[in-house]
Amino acid sequence: MNVLETVNLTKKYGSFYAVKDVNFQVSSGEIFGFLGPNGAGKTTTINMLTGLLQPTTGKVYLDGQQFDSRSVESKRVFGYAPDEPVLYEKLTLSEFLDFIIRIYDLDYQAATTRAEELLELFELANSSYKLLGSFSRGMKQKASLVASLLPDPKIIILDEPTSGLDPRSVKRLKDLLTREAQRGKAVFMSTHILEIAEKMSHRIGIIQHGELKALGTMDELYSQKNQTPHSSQEDETNLEQLFLELTGGDEHEYLE
Numbered sequence: 001m002n003v004l005e006t007v008n009l010t011k012k013y014g015s016f017y018a019v020k021d022v023n024f025q026v027s028s029g030e031i032f033g034f035l036g037p038n039g040a041g042k043t044t045t046i047n048m049l050t051g052l053l054q055p056t057t058g059k060v061y062l063d064g065q066q067f068d069s070r071s072v073e074s075k076r077v078f079g080y081a082p083d084e085p086v087l088y089e090k091l092t093l094s095e096f097l098d099f100i101i102r103i104y105d106l107d108y109q110a111a112t113t114r115a116e117e118l119l120e121l122f123e124l125a126n127s128s129y130k131l132l133g134s135f136s137r138g139m140k141q142k143a144s145l146v147a148s149l150l151p152d153p154k155i156i157i158l159d160e161p162t163s164g165l166d167p168r169s170v171k172r173l174k175d176l177l178t179r180e181a182q183r184g185k186a187v188f189m190s191t192h193i194l195e196i197a198e199k200m201s202h203r204i205g206i207i208q209h210g211e212l213k214a215l216g217t218m219d220e221l222y223s224q225k226n227q228t229p230h231s232s233q234e235d236e237t238n239l240e241q242l243f244l245e246l247t248g249g250d251e252h253e254y255l256e
């Protein structure tokens with residue numbers, strides 16, 4: 001069942017299309033990887049999925065309902081961690097998570113247990129009484145991820161979730177998202193890390209200049225370009241080549 005869907009989603013600034021007629025669906029139990037070069041329209045798309053930006057035209061459906069950024073019910077179905085963590089720096093992590101429990105009106109006992117598990121997983125348990133303002137970049141990213149996952153939402157929307165994380169945290173996040181998908185959650189994730197997209201995603205969308213250039217499973221993307229998946233030890237090179245070809249073939253475009 002589709003729980004996240006866009007229909008001709010478009011954002012225009014003056015005459016410039018940041019996102020143009022983007023259509024995709026994400027089902028329960030699916031991890032959807034969203035790729036694209038810098039400035040392609042990933043964050044703009046995510047901002048429209050989460051109500052931070054009003055689309056110029058087009059629609060977003062979350063859990064079968066047209067998204068209304070003024071509706072609390074619309075927002076209750078998803079958890080979101082932005083590319084830059086947005087935290088209340090004068091709160092401790094524990095106070096911040098309490099705040100999340102209250103605004104989502106979560107069952108206190110169940111949410112506290114889940115918070116403890118997530119803090120343990122991300123090695124933040126010993127930092128829960130520290131001010132968020134004193135956290136390192138990676139710790140802030142992890143706190144933001146914990147907050148997005150705490151309400152146990154049906155839809156998990158993550159913008160560059162591994163950015164700033166150490167290798168152990170990346171591994172734990174990957175395993176956690178895989179488990180969440182197995183539990184029936186829909187995961188929408190933008191990433192620049194092709195290996196993560198390939199290994200974790202059931203389907204991938206590649207956006208460039210605001211338009212979806214490709215959409216499908218890895219095998220479907222490979223077959224569109226007449227490449228053979230997993231044909232050699234150079235899978236990553238294949239995926240890199242595929243990405244570069246789909247987005248214009250110029251490797252310099254993708255360098256950060």
Ligand SMILES: Nc1ncnc2c1ncn2[C@@H]1O[C@H](COP(=O)(O)OP(=O)(O)OP(=O)(O)O)[C@@H](O)[C@H]1O
Nearest residue numbers: 013017018019036037038039040041042043044045
């Ligand atoms: N408020 C704005 N006004 C005008 N143009 C904007 C605005 N916000 C974004 N853009 C433009 O829209 C395009 C898409 O930007 P967006 O942030 O969605 O890219 P992105 O794919 O997330 O890039 P990155 O991978 O670098 O984070 C860019 O050309 C950007 O300059």
